[in-house]
Amino acid sequence: MNDYLKYITIDPNQRSGKPCVRGLRITVFEVLSYLAAGDSYEDILEHFPMLTKEDILACLAYAADVEGKIQIAS
Template identity: 55%
Template sequence: MNYRNHITIEANKRGGKPCVRGLRITVYEVLEYLASEMTEAEILDDFPDLTREDLKACIAYAADRERRYAVLYRNCGIIIS
C-alpha cells in the first residue's frame, strides 16, 4: 500500500506528527486504538472522517518507519535486541 496518499506531516499541525490526510488524528493515535483492541469498525464509528484505507495506511507507515530504522541501525553498527 502507498501510505503517502493518506499520511501527511505539517509543521503547524499536531507538532509535526504524522497525521491522517491532514486531519488532526495522528498515526500514533490510530495505532494505539488498534493496539488497545478496538476493532476497525469501532474506530471508524468513533471517527467518521477515517476510512478503512486510512487505517491500513497507518499500519503501512509504521511498518515502513520500522524498516527504515532497522536499516539505519544496521548501517551504524547498532545492535538492538
C-alpha cells in the same frame, strides 16, 4: 498498501509535526493506539467517522515502513 503517502501527511504546523491522516488532526499514533488496545476497524471508524478503512491501512503501512527503517547500533 504501497501508496500510503497519499493518506499520511506531516505538517510542522499541525500536531507538532506528527504524522496525521489526510491533514486531519488525527495522528497515526492515535489510530495505532486504538488498534493496539484491541479496537476493530469498525470501532475506530465509529470513534472517528471522518476516517476510512483505507486511512487505517495507511497508518499500518506507514508504521511498518518506519519500523523497517529503524536500525539499532550494536
